[in-house]
Amino acid sequence: MQPLILDRKSAIKRDPAPSRVAYRLQRLWLTPMFRSLLRTGVPAFLVVGAAAIFVSDEARVDMLTQKVTDIRRSVEERPEFMVNLLTLDGASDEVAQDIREILPLDFPVSSFDLDLEEMRQTVLGLDAVLDAQLRVRSGGILDIAVTERVPVVVWRSRDAVELLDVAGHRVAPITTHRFSTDLPIISGEGADRAVAEALRLLESASVLGERVRGLVRMGERRWDLVLTGDQRILLPETQPELALERVLALHQARELLSRDIVAVDMRHGKRPTIRLTEHAVEEMRRMKNIELGENRG
Numbered sequence: 001m002q003p004l005i006l007d008r009k010s011a012i013k014r015d016p017a018p019s020r021v022a023y024r025l026q027r028l029w030l031t032p033m034f035r036s037l038l039r040t041g042v043p044a045f046l047v048v049g050a051a052a053i054f055v056s057d058e059a060r061v062d063m064l065t066q067k068v069t070d071i072r073r074s075v076e077e078r079p080e081f082m083v084n085l086l087t088l089d090g091a092s093d094e095v096a097q098d099i100r101e102i103l104p105l106d107f108p109v110s111s112f113d114l115d116l117e118e119m120r121q122t123v124l125g126l127d128a129v130l131d132a133q134l135r136v137r138s139g140g141i142l143d144i145a146v147t148e149r150v151p152v153v154v155w156r157s158r159d160a161v162e163l164l165d166v167a168g169h170r171v172a173p174i175t176t177h178r179f180s181t182d183l184p185i186i187s188g189e190g191a192d193r194a195v196a197e198a199l200r201l202l203e204s205a206s207v208l209g210e211r212v213r214g215l216v217r218m219g220e221r222r223w224d225l226v227l228t229g230d231q232r233i234l235l236p237e238t239q240p241e242l243a244l245e246r247v248l249a250l251h252q253a254r255e256l257l258s259r260d261i262v263a264v265d266m267r268h269g270k271r272p273t274i275r276l277t278e279h280a281v282e283e284m285r286r287m288k289n290i291e292l293g294e295n296r297g
Contacts, residue, residue, distance in 0.1 A: 082111070083142050085107065085139075086144070087143050088100075089146065090147060095126065099126070102125075103119060105142070114136070127172060128149055129146055129147070129148060132146050148171075149165040150165055150166070151164065151183060152164065153198065156187035157192075160173055161174040162174065163183070168194075170192075184198075184214055184215075185214035185215075186214055187214065187216050187217065188220075191216075201225065201244060207248060211228045211229075212225070221237050222240065223240055225244065227257065231257060234264065236269060260279060262275040
């Protein structure tokens, strides 16, 4: 038989509602910021704290740094990454020697230690180099393909004698006064900035052959064509080629430049002027005096 009187503790029903602390914790967990703080903030704080404790010991930091460096060097110095040879394509002997001097590479060297762009800019710093391409080929070969500037004129400036390309860029200086070259000669201040125009004028004057000695830049704005016998054709600032063609046409028709003249002044297109030599002037005066004497007689 079951007893008629029940235990008082068992008779009291348990309240299903959460306690005040549990309720507040549940409400706090429902807050997005609190959940983010627990999920990311606490782990991040622990990681940062552990890192701070680790780096506070210099010995451990040095050991880790050395370990990373050793691993890195062991990878970079593997045979497949080592460069053992330098090849130069398209460079003359002098330019190749200059490149080897400005790039003091101590082979073998790891390809990871080569800054190809910086080396390219160094090579482009040479006057004779127009362009350069660098690459590391298989087999540990550093290949440098060079495009050299082509000299087209000799420029006599006030300070030096230099070879220039078609853009007026210096290719190489000429250090000796006794040089032999088939290139045309230009001189005067500012001549390097008008090389293209000078080449067109020299091309037009090529019909005169070896009589052409060169061009002189006058006032940094116009040209004088210098011929043998100290003859000059003074060209205008504008349309110098047209003025030169007019003089050449006169020469072909009447052998103008074969006469005793010092200069043909074409600076004033509507009024070209011819300057005679002293001998020609004296001869003209003598003939004029003779003519006047005969007229008087």
